[in-house]
Amino acid sequence: MDRRTFFRSSLLAGAGLGLAAPAVLPGLARAQGAADAEAAAEAARAGLSLAGKTIAISAVGTEHFFDIKAYQAQIDEVERLGGTAIGLDAQRNDQKLVSQLQTLVGQKPDAVIQTLGALPIVDPGLKALREADIPVFTVDVVSENAINNSTSDNFSLGAQLALQLVSDLGGKGNIALFTAIEGVVPCEIRLEQLRAVLKYYPEINIIQPDLREIIPNTIQDSFQKVTALLSQYPEGKLDAIWASWDIPVLGATQALLAAGRKDVLTYGVDGTPEYVALVADPNAPAGAVAVQQPDLIGRTAVRNLARYFAGETLPSTSFVPAILANRQNATEVQKQVGQI
Amino acid sequence: MADLTAEGADHIAAKPTRHAGQSGFAALLPLAALLAFGLILLVFALSSAQFLRPGNLFQVIAQSSILAVLALGLTVVVIGGGENTLSGGIDLSLAANLGMGAAIYAVLAQAGQPDLLAIPAAILAGLALGAFNAFAIVVLGMLPLLATLGSMTLAVGIEQVVSRNTTILVATPLRRFLGGHDPLFGLPILAWALLLTSLIFALIVHYSRFGLNLQAVGGNPAAARAAGLNTRAWTAGSYLVSGFCGGLGALFSVGFLGASSTGSAEYLLPVIAATFLGTVFSRRLSPTIGGTLLAALFLGVLANGFQLLNISSYWVAGIQGVLMLAVVATTSLRRPL
Known part of the structure; x- marks a missing residue:
């Protein structure tokens, strides 16, 4: 692929974002808070609800900025949509991560959202969940056992x-x-x-x-x-x-x-x-x-789950836009994503 | 080297714990601990229909198997080296030993070597680290705390070099066997493997001449020497057993995870916690195989029960800490002022 083709395919991939992720705003230049409020309003308009549903939010860990933002956003969004969240933080301990997924098979929540994790470690657990007819959604995990993966492009x-x-x-x-x-x-x-x-x-x-x-x-x-x-x-x-x-x-x-x-x-x-x-x-x-916008990625995963329960067909991947901050625009980006 | 008779060993082993009888509270502790364990099981059972299902309980045993097998190794070391926190038996390298063995196994398996080679390699690596510890402690006379701290760093280094610090997928017959379920009851093989290992360890440590001698050496080295035991050999042996447990833990770990994992250091504190928590289940408040197994299962049950009840797993760590403090406080009751 020459450079021109490469750029063209990048543009095409970028254009595909909007199609792939109806929940995601073309919010590259927007403040995350504003984008989020709008997306929440859209979710409400669409009548999305998780009332009466128990959703397991399983994360590989929460000690990094991305993890904790995505994890907390999922729990908040499940509760905002009327569901009950089971928050499971494996604290970057693989044995704990595999154990919590194993226990979920018997616990039978209405769905599981797995955030991050090395594929060899999490995939057997996700497979067992799928085989037990528990819908699996993911954040940043590309697995054939998941219905939809929410991620940055x-x-x-x-x-x-x-x-x-x-x-x-x-x-x-x-x-x-x-x-x-x-x-x-x-x-x-x-x-x-x-x-x-x-x-x-x-x-x-x-x-x-x-x-x-x-x-x-x-x-x-x-x-x-x-x-x-x-x-x-x-x-x-x-x-x-x-x-x-x-x-x-x-x-x-x-x-x-x-x-x-x-x-x-x-x-x-x-x-x-x-x-x-x-x-x-x-x-x-x-x-x-x-x-990246981990908060929006987490909320997108939960909204996709609500859409799934509402009978909608979902794309296998929902791309959430990321913003490149360089030495020229970093201060502006900090303001846009609400960090200052 | 002369062996002690069972009676003699029992007498010597009993000597340092003579104060146990001085405190009625301490004597009642094992009963109280069992009751507390039972009560927690009851609360979980009443709160979640899922909890008492055999599938769930055996899954907890399987999930606790890696921690438990390491804790069994540490128990042998503490029995053989004495319980003094600073100068007694301790093996801080156990968790790193597991990581090293798992990395060696996974890398060999990835290179297409058969289990016939990869399994002994993991076990031998564990034994080698145990021998290193034994040499540093018995021959060089280093404090076990410091010697095993050093070998822990060594094992972590070897693991990182061998695995390049990555998670390596393992899809071998051993993984399929250990990670599978028995055909008769459909229960996890790892649960059976842990129960069998514990049974063998209990028989050796508590019901054989080997075990009695080990208890004698740890309980009162001077008396054991006077009775003709080569205490240095027994101490060295306890670190070899511990090293073996590190290797066995490595196999359990790849069986459970289906991969080598970079996070084996996470086991260090729970292993120590399980071993010392386990003392509350014994009549003399000493480390025992059964007590350690119960304590490891107790920690596994807490994690499982809390998840089923949707209580934050952060509480498990907190409760573990409180229990440790309680155990240290109560076991100090039996020591003379």
Whole structure:
């Protein structure tokens, strides 16, 4: 695929958003709160209700900005639509996550919404739920056992972030990647999009070996890893650090600040307020962040569930728009998504 | 090395707990603990029709199996090393040992190696870490707390190198077997595996010469030495057993999750909690296999019951903490001032 075709397909994918997600507003430039209020009003107009339904909200964890926002929004939305939410937070413990899904099979809620999780760990549980005739919806989990997955358009935001990186670097330089994301499909897509863009910029070199983030203690660990990397790549030898989410680059940016390095820029995805603030800070070496709308993603999942109960046919994926915040517009984006 | 007679070992093992009789409250504690456990089961049963179904109860046993098998290993270490919090037997490397074994198993399986090779590799890795602990503690004379803290870091490092810190899908005959259900009753195989393992451990630790000697060594090392026991060998042995449990836990874990997991460190505190909570189920307020099993199941039941009653799982951690404090407070009653 040449670059022009690539851009055309990106545009097509972008145009597909509105068709795929009737719940989602074309709200790229809107404040999240306003978009949300409007979507809520739309849900009310559509007569969506979960009255008398018990919905299990199962999340891989809630310690990151994205997780807690998406998780809390789902619980709030279930209650707002008159349902009862069973909130299950696995606290990033795989044994707990598998156990809570197993217990749900016997518990028989009216539906389950799974937020995140490595596919090999969650999918057997989702399959068991589906086989027990319990409808499964997901947030950021691509599984054939789910009726619908609510997610950002990771293809588009991954490409946008990659293009921003390429543009900031002037098409050449050395970059380091955090890539310990196997099994987490949204993150895999963002990495694939980066690679797709970089294919056309042969003067950008990915230094080896890749950095491998860990969970938990991600920030502390990435701080240490990047500090070590900086001594290996002195000024002028490294230009950017990229991660498929923004907690590792939050640690990376802090390491750059601590080392007084302004020649390296960081790039990430999610929109954790601390990281967006770094992108907005002209003195911090943070290049750009794709800001997701986890609150709206969570609410979209619940509204889709209500639509399903109302007999509507749903697309397999509902894309929720993300906004790219770079050094020029980050303050504006902070205002739009209600972070300042 | 001379072996003790059963009577002699019992006498020595009983010696440090002679104060148990001094407090009527402490003597009643096991009964109270069992009653409390029963009461909680009753509350769950009355609140949720789902709770008492055999399928659910056995599922809880299966879900507790990984934690329980690690706690069994720690129990053996605490019995053999004595219960002193600072200088006694402790194995902080157990959870990391599981992570290391699971990573080794998963990587071998992913590379197409048969279970015949991958299973012994996981168990041998666990035993090797146990041997490392034994060497550091018995030969180098390091405090178990520090030695196993070091080996924990070592195991975490090996796990991260081997697995590249990723979740590796495991679809092997072992996974299908351990993650499956028995054909007769349709109950989880892991539940049976845990019950069988516990039974074997209980027989060895509480009803064999090996177990009695181990209790003697942990209870009163000076007396055990005077009776002709090679206490260093027994202490070393207890860490090997613990290492074995780490390897077995690794197999249980891949059987349960269908993958190697990067989060094995999460087990560390619950393993310690289960082992020390388990002491309230024993007459002498000492670690026992049965007590540890009950405590591990108790923690599993709490998580299951709370989910069925739609109570936040955050309470489980809170209650675990309160119980730990209560156990530490009450077991200190039996110690002389």
